[in-house]
Amino acid sequence: MVETVHAPSQGTFGRILREPRALFGGLFILFLIFCALSAPLIAPHDPLEQDLLLEKIPPVWQAGSDPAYLLGTDGLGRDLLSRLIHAARISLIVAFVAGILACLLGTTLGLLAGFYGRWVDTLISRLVDIWMSFPPVLLSILLVAVLGSGLHSVIVAIVVIDWTRFCRVVRTETLAQTKLEYVDSAVTLGMPRMRILFREILPNVFPVILVLLSLEMGIAVIVEAILSFVGLSVSTDTPTWGGMIAEGRQVIYQAWWVLVFPLAALFLTVLAFNQLGDGLRNALDPALRR
Amino acid sequence: MRRPLLDIEGLSARTADGQAVLLDVSLLMGPGEVHGLVGQSGAGKTSIAKAVLGILPRAITLNEGSIRFDGTELIGAPAATLDKLLGTDIALIPQDPMTALNPSRRIGAQLTDSLRLKAGLSKSAAMERARKLLEEVHLTDTRRILRAYPHELSGGMRQRVLIASAFALNPRLIIADEPTSALDVTVQKQILRLIRRLQREHETAVLFVTHDLGVVAQICDDVTVLFSGAVVEQTTVHHLFRHPRHVYTRALIASNPRYDQPGASLRPISDEVIADTLQSLDAKGAS
DSSP states (O other): OOOOOOOOOOOHHHHHHHOHHHHHHHHHHHHHHHHHHTHHHHOSSOTTOOOGGGTTOOOTTSTTOOTTOTTOBOTTSOBHHHHHHHHHHHHHHHHHHHHHHHHHHHHHHHHHHHHHOHHHHHHHHHHHHHHHTSOHHHHHHHHHHHHOSSHHHHHHHHHHHHHHHHHHHHHHHHHHHHTSHHHHHHHHTTOOHHHIIIIIIHHHHHHHHHHHHHHHHHHHHHHHHHHHHTTOSSOTTSOOHHHHHHHHHHTTTTOTHHHHHHHHHHHHHHHHHHHHHHHHHHHHHHHHHO | OOSOSEEEEEEEEEETTSOEEEEEEEEEEOTTOEEEEEOSTTSSHHHHHHHHHTOOOTTEEEEEEEEEETTEEOTTOOHHHHHHHBTTTEEEEOSOTTTSSOTTSOHHHHHHHHHHHTSOOOHHHHHHHHHHHHHHTTOSSHHHHHHSOGGGSOHHHHHHHHHHHHHTTOOSEEEEESTTTTSOHHHHHHHHHHHHHHHHHHTOEEEEEOSOHHHHHHHOSEEEEEETTEEEEEEEHHHHHHOOOSHHHHHHHHHSOOTTSTTOOOOOOOHHHHHHHHHHHHHHHHO
């Protein structure tokens, strides 16, 4: 027999590392996680300490700056850099907790709809259709208004709105996988249905889920910022990027940096999540389609 | 004839929009026999195979007839009965080795599924058994293959793995759904010989679905010719090629490419023959 096993291709992890976008996104998010975890240690000032004598100090490279305040201070004299670092905590908590919960809910329903079909599919798919016809931002504001503001409500609102993203894609992908012969093979081995769904099909849907999760985390960061901006997220004594943007808006003509830095942090974070998602898609997809 | 192993009687199926897929199909197979199911695309060969395995697509429903395996009715049987028979007594060699293996699980894990699930072997015992099975289908380097993912193997190797998997628990009936159609010609021949050899050694009955009469001549004992979901002719292979009775069978045999007459043009089945066949089926249906 001349045939042999082909040399094993480089591992999944290796492929992700070779994907520049996944690498950039991943490293930036690791950096953010580091900032969030060690915020009290690395932040040069107390993010809440006000000093009205030091208000609206520009960043260090501008005239009239103070080297103690690298990115300047806001309208109440609070250190912008410290506030940015502390605000990363809320954004990341929301991104991971809300993202993962939405993923679990949507994926489970999507798997069931795609695999069992018939009335299960009809029921879940119609629910998704109805759900998606609500304007998401208004729905989230409404939800938080009803639940009361706070971190929990923000997370609940994001999960309740965004599970449909996972559900729809996972359903389609599961449907496609269910038609492949390996599922028939598993059925003809007399394997229990639940085992087929979770042990045979789920691993093949997993790359898609991972990509979606990464994109969803970026969306969660934005939604949290929107809710903070309109004052429906955590209380104002916890710094958030959305809240900082709202404050910056009021002093935009006197101190542009109060608005621009949190905006840039938000922008870069969402970009990083999206790039990670796209990079993962490229790194994981060929392995499936080969 | 001894007690039949597989007894299909008056099987009819249609799609959700009322189109007939199978029309009054009957078929008898004794233990250890190889029965060919031939016909062009859409003749219902694969539907019969899938009906036996209970994996017909949702859009197709069986509305009449019975499928008995060793006396046990399979249609409408409780799931527990089917799950007990499938894998142990009835196994499948699937059509497309590219999609029939799960791309994200190692060969070893997939091959040991039935051994652990059905035969109750321990993980290490199942692995050892799987290694022997791979040797039985002439694969070398078995340890590496067991650790490999499907995309690391060639089409022929994958089909061998699937054949090993089908014979794993020494079933009494194997449904081979065009097991060689997705492979190139040289590999096809090896795979056919392999199935034939294992079938003889294990005295397994094989329901062999194919559109290739050459394959039928090589491997089958009996043959059923299908057209448009209905049985056109049912006989032994010997008879089929010597004395084909139905015009459609004759046309089908004539349409086979002849390697001994290079340059001869292919003879497609003419519209006339198809019209005649449909007419004869109608007449049968009316009687």
